[in-house]
Amino acid sequence: MDERATTESIRSNLEAKYGLDQPLMTQYVIYLRNIIRGDFGISFTQENREVNDIIRQHFPVSAVLGILAVVFAAVGGVLWGALTALYRNRLPDYIIMFLVILGISVPSFVVAALSQLLLVNINNIFDSTVLPVAGWGTISHMLVPALVLGLGTMAYLTRLMRSSMLEVIGSDYVRTAKAKGLPPTRIFTRHQLRNAILPVITVLGPAIAAITTGGFVVELVFAIPGLGRFFVEAVQQLDYTVIMGTTVFYGAFLVFMVIVVDVLYGFIDPRVRLE
């Protein structure tokens, strides 16, 4: 008998505690009933901790980080994309597209590690903590991780925005607007940007999902107590209730975000509004 083996009575007690002595179907029905009541059960490895508590404490961290990253990605992507289209084949276009290609092809963990190194050096130069290198708590903790997390999406959105902006710039209504003598800023904000942004909104839903669930690496490198880290730990320790809970929760969150984006789409483009 090795030291981790349990006696028969301990085993049956444990099984009874977690309801594992029931037939599989019954377990499943119980689990589903609990989920409907919003109860994901108790963690297998941290025995006094409910999965709900873990989600409640750590999901906001991931969500704030994810939302900030999405905002960075969307604003940056739209701005850079519009800029490259307006300055097509000129210096700003080349510079930004070069950065975009870097952003697409360098893995996020390398970017995360390098940005940490950069932060250390900046803090050294100013001899004070300009931006913290790791950890969580204040706005200044969030900025760099969010930027790193959103970088890949930003690069992708920039490319998308650029091509759709190029299409819009060559369209008839823009020419008409110019012919009417509208000021360029008004053409840009009212005609070009508003039409070119639609494809970006479409991919924003999946992008939000990818960012919020893809934060593991950034959370790991920057020591952020987000849900992603708990998930990875739970998988490594076979903590089934936590795995199931976070997965179901993330799935629901993802569907919710896609619906939100769909509704948002209706506001921005009246043509697709549902009857």
Place this chain on the structure above:
Amino acid sequence: MSNLAASDFTPLSVTDEKHGISRPSMSYWQDAWIRLKANKRALASLYIIISLLFFAIAGPWIWRVDPAVQDLDQISQAPGMDRRAIVVEDYQPWDGVSLLSDVTGLHLAQPATSQAVRLGWDVLPGATGHRVYRNLFPVGPELAFGVPLAEFYDNQTLNFEDRLDLRPGRYYYTVVALDSRGQLLESFETLEVRVRRVTTLDEALATGLIDEGSGLQVGDQVLLNLHPLGTDSLGRDMLARLMAGARVSLFIGIGAPFLFVLLGMAYGSVAGFLGGRVDSVMMRFADFVVALPFLLFMILFKIAFGIGPGESGVFPMLVALVILMWPATARLVRGQILQIREQGYIAASRLLGAKTNYLVLRHMIPNTMGVVLVTLTFAIPSAIFTEAFLSFIGMGVAPPTPSWGSMSNEGIKTMLTYPHELIFPALFISVTVLAFNLLGDGLRDALDARMRNQE
């Protein structure tokens, strides 16, 4: 009208001259290939991809070094061709006698070798004891002494032998004075030491560097094993590992997209062709798969498959990728098929008696190939990223199987001291992803008629 002659109404002489086609007829793919060749970036990317494949497939045949063998003489060796080592005698314990006793201050008692660094020093002003530090960098104004190696609480012991994990290169040894309570005093002395790589006869024999009868003497030079790109933290050859890692990364990165694009193509064409209820049921199922949180499920699949000891985990990752990533292609192909189904040539072909199989295989699928090829090229970088990402968080390929992602994961820990361990795998990932992205751009421009006049 009146000046028409009868001769105007004679038929023209019939010539054999046919309608000449002024330019050679060109198929869709020939046309696309010509356009791709004109795109310098895409062509360069294609060459890069071909050489990467060559690197992965033929590399291990040319560079015949086992990626799992540890060269303990050369741990974390930086890239370079210098592999000389001096043969020294076997290690002898040191009695603390300084061989260069006429030197004052912090000094080397013997030439510094990777076997041992032997230091001697004089009592520092005000000291009742000393602490010895070692650093990889100069001490500098912030007094970063480095790793504390030893402490002596009397002024009797004025020598120290360092054998801790010595590598060839530059070290900065510092001796700092201690007061009677063991607190640091202000006086210290620093010495820059260049450590030479040495090996003993026994070690050289054991690792097969020299033969029994080579007649090598102490003090001679031997050449250690060559590691052109250096070694990792366990002394494994980086070049061999990069090649083996390329096999894993490219196998997953190309194999998985190939399979799931194939699956998506079959699924999408069936759904699109059958249409109606079957189509909507099939597409709802695809939507369901899309709604699964991708990375969570990648990790879950890995665990569900279970990896026994000695398995690399490449196959489960491949399957998980295929299971999760096919719906995008399926949707795309279905959309294409729905469009093509209504085209005139399909109706014409049907009218001529074409069977369903013939229609799908001869007309529909070939006409979606352009889009599918572009999807495939763009799916490859994302699959490579996924593999690297999972290996990075330790959920990917199981060690010792190398992959670029797991190599980056190991390298990132010693990013500052041994940057080559991170730079090489990260560079390979970046270049591969970049090449496939640019090739994808080029293919899309070449194959998609709508994009032709844009960039």
